Amino acid sequence: MSLRDHARGAVRDEIARKAWRLLADQGFEATTIDQIAEAAGMSRRTFFRYFASKDELVLTRLVESGDRIAEALRARPADEPAWPALRAAFQHIVELQEAHAEVARPLQVMLRAEPALRATRQERRTLWLELLAPLVAERLPPRPGRTGPDIRALALTGSALACFEAAQGAWAENPGVPLASLLDEAMESVGG
Structure with a gap:
C-alpha cells in the first residue's frame, strides 16, 4: 500500500470510530451523515469521498x-x-x-x-x-x-x-x- 492508501485508511477508520459512537448513542435512523461528518471534523461532501x-x-x-x-x-x-x-x-x-x-x-x-x-x-x-x-x-x-x-x-x-x-x-x-x-x-x- 502507498502512503496515500495508508492515509486514506486512517481517515476512514477515524470516520468509522466517530460514526460508531454516534450510532451507539442515537441509533441508525437518528444519526445523520451531517452529524458523522461534523464529529469527524469534515464536510458532508468530504464524508462521501470515503463512504457512499x-x-x-x-x-x-x-x-x-x-x-x-x-x-x-x-x-x-x-x-x-x-x-x-x-x-x-x-x-x-x-x-x-x-x-x-x-x-x-x-x-x-x-x-x-x-x-x-x-x-x-x-x-x-x-x-x-x-x-x-x-x-x-x-x-x-x-x-x-x-x-x-x-x-x-x-x-x-x-x-x-x-x-x-x-x-x-x-x-x-x-x-x-x-x-x-x-x-x-x-x-x-x-x-x-
Missing part, C-alpha cells in the same frame, strides 16, 4: 470483523478440528466487544432492531459465510465413498455464525453476562 452511505460505513466495519475472524482461523493449528477452530477464531472479536461494551452493546441492539439494517446484516452474514467456509473446508476430513456436493463446510460455518449472532444478541440485552460464556454455551449446544 451510512449503510456502507456499517457494512465496511462488519466486513473488517469478518476479515479478522478469517485471519484468526488461518492462524489456528492445521490439525485443529473445524468447530473448535471457529470458536477460537471468534475470540478476538469477543474480546474487542467485551472491552468496548459501552459501544458494542448498543450497536448490537441497533443491528437487530433497526429495519434499515436488516439487509446490511444479511449481507454481512453472506460475506462472512463466503469468507470462512473455504477455510473450514480445509479442516474437514475426506468423504470416502460419497458423491455430490460437499456442504459440510457451509453447514458448519453457518451454524457457528448463528451461534455467534445468538450469543451477541443475548449479550447485548443482558449486561453482566460475558459474551465468551454465551458463545461457549451456544456452540456447545450445537456442537456437543
